[in-house]
Amino acid sequence: MTEPLLSVEDLYIRFKTYAGTVHAVNGMSFHIHPGEIFGLVGESGCGKSVTGLAVLGMVPYPGEVIAGRILFHGENLLQKNRREMEQIRGGRIAMIFQDPSASLNPVFTVGSQISRIIRHHRRVDRHEARALALAGFEAVGLPDPARIFRAYPHELSGGMQQRVMIAMALASGAELLIADEPTTALDVTIQAQILALLNDLRAAQGVSILLITHDLGVVAETCDRVGVAYAGSIVETGPTAQVLYQMKHPYTRGLLEALPRPSHRGKALQSIPGSVPSGLDLPSGCPFWPRCPEVMDICREQKPLPTRLDEVGHRVACHLYSREGQR
DSSP states (O other): OOOOSEEEEEEEEEEEETTEEEEEEEEEEEEEOTTOEEEEEOOTTSSHHHHHHHHTTOOOTTEEEEEEEEEETTEEGGGOOHHHHHHHBTTTEEEEOSOHHHHSOTTSOHHHHHHHHHHHHHOOOHHHHHHHHHHHHHHTTOSSHHHHHHOOGGGSOHHHHHHHHHHHHHHTOOSEEEEESTTTTSOHHHHHHHHHHHHHHHHHHOOEEEEEESOHHHHHHHOSEEEEEETTEEEEEEEHHHHHHSOOSHHHHHHHHTSOOGGGTTSOOOOOSSOOOOTTSOOSSOTTGGGOTTOOHHHHHOOOOOEEOSTTOOEEOOTTSSTTTTO
């Protein structure tokens, strides 16, 4: 197995607010190999997007990373200065968001916006930047790249805008693409096209992708491995098929049982009792214990460490599988 391209190790992020300190990310750990699509899945507020922003050094104020490491090619990004991160951000690591219209400047053509990015990171002249932009538009399947180059964002559909954003992200030769809910704002047909595009780009260019989503269907179709996040940390991770079809953590099982299925037609949907704990007041021990149907005394007292279940890397952070919980 190759060395990871990206490793997030025991990451903690806090937000100091007037209401108190919000514990947004609490020991998040995962890794991504070259050419791999890794899915980070979980409910809103579980720390997925903030983790993605932390990789780029973009945690918004008043948030701050207080512990952990983010290794890219073995170098800790948290130790890079502002100038070094400006070279990495948008160059070697790029990010696309769920609403492309909010990411594109409405008063500039998309061609001028992608050209500026290319010239900043690749140090080429205006004509070379235009040629690279047109090649990028063609690579992501945009029709008539020359017309797209001259267009303003409002002249493009949502799906075309997202393709432009992907072209921008990869135009500077990015090795890692962070895709934060990239299909949420699109209709179902366009969603499928964008996911297929990401897969094609991974195969053609070898780019690694961190796919942040709440949609288990998207994960099943697209990702090689997946990490299930809850209350700011990973509770289960491994190859997608292992996690989705041989799930071990009670939270993962609850998520999958809550999905609508044709065989359950006419039956009430299942749900996980209770609600996600507030980052202002996390429970002691395992954060899932107040909602867990298999809670034990140790769950209330001690947060479980990840336990490796097999040789393919299926891990679960649950006392049902830990030595402490089985004593």
